[in-house]
Amino acid sequence: MVSKFYRNILIATDGSENTRRAISYGIEIAKLSGATVYALYVVNTPSTISENWTIGKETIYNVMRNDGEKAVSKIKRIGGASGVEVREVVLDGYPSNEIIDFAANNNIDLIVMGTLGETGLEKFLIGSVAEKVVRGSKVPVMVVRGKSKA
Numbered sequence: 001m002v003s004k005f006y007r008n009i010l011i012a013t014d015g016s017e018n019t020r021r022a023i024s025y026g027i028e029i030a031k032l033s034g035a036t037v038y039a040l041y042v043v044n045t046p047s048t049i050s051e052n053w054t055i056g057k058e059t060i061y062n063v064m065r066n067d068g069e070k071a072v073s074k075i076k077r078i079g080g081a082s083g084v085e086v087r088e089v090v091l092d093g094y095p096s097n098e099i100i101d102f103a104a105n106n107n108i109d110l111i112v113m114g115t116l117g118e119t120g121l122e123k124f125l126i127g128s129v130a131e132k133v134v135r136g137s138k139v140p141v142m143v144v145r146g147k148s149k150a
Contacts, residue, residue: 006033008106012040012099012113012133015071018146019114023075025144026112030084035109037086039075040102041068042095065090096132103139111141 011026013019030037043064072088079086091098103111115130130143 006035006109010108022114022144039072042098095129
């Protein structure tokens with residue numbers, strides 16, 4: 001039985017092993033509901049590539065963009081093996097903002113993403129894209145905790 005509760009699911013990835021569980025959850029929900037998956041990677045250009053850099057800026061951007069294309073391609077392969085349609089999307093900008101905007105502008109019914117579940121000083125210093133998305137999204141968000149580094 002296929003449910004039409006979810007038609008469009010956004011799986012946000014940073015390409016890390018941490019997102020593996022989130023990808024699995026998102027693909028399984030899409031399979032059960034007959035949804036299309038949008039695999040989204042955001043090249044975090046504002047914080048990683050300074051406006052003051054001149055030498056190597058294009059090379060760094062190209063490496064990050066290539067990493068993003070590999071990450072969404074991986075989701076497409078996993079989805080294809082499960083019979084789920086996956087559309088690949090790579091954007092530039094602040095990850096949390098781009099995820100929220102993409103979901104709002106593309107009829108996304110569910111955002112699925114991973115997190116390390118950091119706390120304390122590490123969370124303060126690094127920040128959490130997942131937390132920002134949960135706080136700012138008008139679309140339901142499923143956050144799947146990855147394996148702890150401990």
